[in-house]
Amino acid sequence: MKNEIIVPDGKEVNRAQAAKKADILLGLQWGDEGKGKMVDFLTPKYDVVARFQGGPNAGHTLEFDGQKYVLRSIPSGIFQGDKLNLIGNGVVLDPILFRKEAEELAQAGHNLQERLLISKKAHLILPTHRLLDQANEAAKGKAKIGTTGKGIGPTYTDKVSRNGLRIGDILDGFAEKYVQARNRHIEMINSLNASAIAKGGSPVALDGLEALEKEWMQSIDFLRQFRFIDSEHFVNKCLTNNKSILCEGAQGSLLDVDFGSYPFVTSSNTICAGACTGLGLAPSRIGEVYGIFKAYCTRVGSGPFPTELFDEMGKKMRDIGHEYGAVTGRERRCGWIDLVALRYTIMLNGVTQLIMMKSDVLDTFPTIKACTAYRVNGELTRDFPFSIDKGVEPVYEELPGWQTDLTHCSKQDELPEAFINYVNFLERELATPIKIISVGPDREATIWR
Ligand code: GDP
Ligand code: IMO
Ligand code: MG
Numbered sequence: 001m002k003n004e005i006i007v008p009d010g011k012e013v014n015r016a017q018a019a020k021k022a023d024i025l026l027g028l029q030w031g032d033e034g035k036g037k038m039v040d041f042l043t044p045k046y047d048v049v050a051r052f053q054g055g056p057n058a059g060h061t062l063e064f065d066g067q068k069y070v071l072r073s074i075p076s077g078i079f080q081g082d083k084l085n086l087i088g089n090g091v092v093l094d095p096i097l098f099r100k101e102a103e104e105l106a107q108a109g110h111n112l113q114e115r116l117l118i119s120k121k122a123h124l125i126l127p128t129h130r131l132l133d134q135a136n137e138a139a140k141g142k143a144k145i146g147t148t149g150k151g152i153g154p155t156y157t158d159k160v161s162r163n164g165l166r167i168g169d170i171l172d173g174f175a176e177k178y179v180q181a182r183n184r185h186i187e188m189i190n191s192l193n194a195s196a197i198a199k200g201g202s203p204v205a206l207d208g209l210e211a212l213e214k215e216w217m218q219s220i221d222f223l224r225q226f227r228f229i230d231s232e233h234f235v236n237k238c239l240t241n242n243k244s245i246l247c248e249g250a251q252g253s254l255l256d257v258d259f260g261s262y263p264f265v266t267s268s269n270t271i272c273a274g275a276c277t278g279l280g281l282a283p284s285r286i287g288e289v290y291g292i293f294k295a296y297c298t299r300v301g302s303g304p305f306p307t308e309l310f311d312e313m314g315k316k317m318r319d320i321g322h323e324y325g326a327v328t329g330r331e332r333r334c335g336w337i338d339l340v341a342l343r344y345t346i347m348l349n350g351v352t353q354l355i356m357m358k359s360d361v362l363d364t365f366p367t368i369k370a371c372t373a374y375r376v377n378g379e380l381t382r383d384f385p386f387s388i389d390k391g392v393e394p395v396y397e398e399l400p401g402w403q404t405d406l407t408h409c410s411k412q413d414e415l416p417e418a419f420i421n422y423v424n425f426l427e428r429e430l431a432t433p434i435k436i437i438s439v440g441p442d443r444e445a446t447i448w449r
Contacts, residue, residue: 019239021287022050024275025355026249028345030299032325032332033292034357034438036060039076039248041436041446042290047243048084049077050235052278053268054250055092055125055155057148059326064443067108070326073098074116075248078105082115088231088247089121090268090278092155093167094130095219096212102222112226119231120168126178127212128185129154135189135204138196145264146301148327154185156267167228170220182213232280239285247275253345254299261388264303272349291351291432293342295359295368295422298332300325304388307335307371321361336369336396339429344384346432353435356426359419360406360439368422369396372429399425406439412449423449 025042027033040062043049056072062079063069071078073093075085087093102112129151136153137144147153158164163184169177186206193203238245251270254260258269268274272289275281296317299305308314314334317323323332346354362368371394373382380395402418409415415423415437423434437447 019236019285020242020244021285022235022239022245022247022275022279022281023288023290024247024249024272024286024349025290025292026247026270026272026275026349027252028254028291028293028342028349028351029252029297029338030254030305031250031252032059032298032300032323033252033294034061034355035249035292036062036071036076037357037438037441037443038290038292038355038436038446039246040064040079041443042246043077043080043083045244046077046083046246048086048235048238048245049075050086050088050231050245050247050279051075051091051250052088052247052275053090053270054266055152056094056097056150057152057266057327058250060248060250061326061441062443063441068441069105069108072101072327074101074105074112077246077248078110078112078115085112085116086231086234086279087116087118087122088235088279089119090274091119092123092125092152092159092268093118094125094150095223096127096216097150099219099222117227117229117231117234118167118223120166120171120228121231122167123155123159123164124167124169125151125155126165126181126185127209127216128182128189129158130212131189131204131206131209132185132192135192135196138201138204139192139199141196141199141201144302146303146330148301148325150327153267167223170223171228174220235279235281236285247279247281249274253348254341256348259344259348261303264301271345286350288353289349289351290353290355291346291349292355292357294321294337294357295362296321296337297335297341298323299335300328300330300332304392305333305335306341306374306388306392306394307338308333309335313365316365317361320364321358336371336394337426338371338394339426340371340374340382340384340394341388342430343382346430351432354427354430354432355436355438356423356434357438359437360445362401363404363406365401366403368399368401370399370425370429371395372397397425407445409439409447410444412447415447
C-alpha cells in the first residue's frame with residue numbers, strides 16, 4: 001500500500017495524517033457519571049461505538065421511549081439504528097453475562113448479530129476468575145476493595161502475567177488452555193481460602209463450580225455466532241476511510257489503576273490512554289475527549305472520598321439521584337463536587353469538552369458547595385496529592401442554589417440564572433467548556449450549550 005495519498009484539495013499527504021480521529025467519552029469521577037446515556041445521545045454523530053476497557057463491572061444505563069436498559073459489556077451505541085458496535089481488545093468479557101445481556105436485548109427486539117463485533121484479543125473472564133475475585137476480597141478482610149465481584153482483577157492479572165485466555169483462543173485448542181487455567185485458579189483459591197479462614201472470614205465454596213462451568217461452556221458456544229475480528233485493523237481502516245468512531249469509557253478516571261485512589265481502584269486504565277491500548281489507536285488518532293461528571297460526586301465500594309457527606313444532605317442526594325449501583329444494587333456514597341479531583345482528571349485525559357450530568361438532583365438544595373482546594377496537613381493545595389487517604393480536608397466555596405425544577409428545561413435560555421452562575425463558576429475553575437447539560441435520565445433530557 002502506498003503511504004502517500006491525494007486528498008480532495010489535490011495535496012499529497014501521508015495516509016496516517018489524512019485519517020479521521022476517534023473521539024472518546026469517559027468518566028472523570030468514580031464511575032456512574034451517566035456515560036451510557038451520553039454515548040447513546042451522541043451515537044447518531046458516529047459510525048462506530050467502541051468499548052476499550054473494563055467489563056461487566058460496568059453498568060451503563062440509558063432510557064428512551066419509556067424504556068430503561070442497563071448495559072454491561074455491550075457498547076451503548078447499540079440502540080441507535082444500524083451503527084456498528086465493537087467490544088475492543090482492552091475489554092474483559094464474561095460469556096455468561098454477555099449471553100444474558102444479548103438475549104435480553106434480542107427479546108426486546110434489538111438484534112445484535114449484524115451490528116456487534118468482538119476483538120479476538122479481548123480476554124475471557126472464567127468462572128474461576130469470579131471465584132478468585134471473591135477469594136481475594138475475603139483474604140483481604142477489612143482491607144477489601146469492595147469490588148463488583150465479577151472477576152475483573154483476576155482476569156486482568158492473568159492478562160498481564162501472560163496466562164490469560166482470549167476470544168481468539170476459542171477458535172484453537174481451547175479445551176486444553178481452559179483446563180490449565182482453571183486448575184491453576186483452584187490452587188490459588190485454596191490458598192486464599194486458608195488466609196481468609198485465618199482472618200476469621202469465610203472461604204469461597206468450590207462446589208458450585210461444575211454447574212457454572214457447564215453454563216460457561218454453553219455461553220462460549222453462544223458467543224460463536226458473533227464476528228470475532230482483528231479490531232485494531234478494523235478501527236484504523238475505519239478512520240482511514242473517513243468513518244467516525246466514538247470510544248466509550250467504563251468506570252471513571254479516579255478508578256484508574258495508575259492514577260486513581262490506589263489500591264481502591266479497578267484493574268484497567270480508565271483514562272484516555274486506555275483507548276489507545278484498548279483499541280490499537282495511536283495517540284495522534286485521538287480527537288475530541290468528552291469528560292463527563294455529575295453536578296455532585298458519588299463513589300461505590302471502599303476507598304477515600306474527601307468530599308463525602310455523612311449527613312442528611314448526602315442522604316438527600318442518594319434519594320433524589322437514586323444513587324444505587326446499576327450492577328450490584330449497593331448504595332452509592334454521595335458528596336459535593338470535587339474540583340481538585342476534576343482538574344486532575346481533566347489534565348490526565350486532555351479533556352476538550354465537559355458534559356455535566358444529574359444537575360436536576362440539586363434542584364431543591366438551598367446552597368451548593370464545591371471543593372476548590374484541599375488543605376493537606378495544614379497546607380492549601382489545588383493539586384491532587386499522592387494520597388487522599390488521610391489528612392486531606394476539603395476547602396469549599398458555597399454558591400446559591402437555583403431552587404427550580406430543571407427537568408422542565410429543554411433549551412439553554414430556559415435555565416435559571418443561579419444555575420447558569422454555577423455552570424460559569426465550574427467552567428472558570430476547570431478552565432474547560434461545559435458543552436452539554438443533562439437534566440434527567442431520558443435521552444431527551446439533554447441541553448446543548
Ligand atoms: P454510567 O455507568 O456512567 O453509564 O452511569 P450509570 O448508568 O451507572 O448511573 C447513572 C444513573 O443516573 C442512571 O440511573 C441514569 O439513568 C441516571 N441519569 C443519567 N443522567 C441523569 C440526569 O441528568 N438526571 C438524573 N436525575 N438521572 C440521570
Ligand atoms: P461504570 O462503568 C462505579 C468500582 C467497584 C470497586 C472498584 C473495583 O458503571 O461507571 P472491580 O469490580 O472493577 O474490580 O471493582 O471499582 N467500580 C465501579 N464503580 N462504576 C463502575 O462502572 C465501576 N466499576 C468498578 O465498586 O470499588
Ligand atoms: Mg454505572
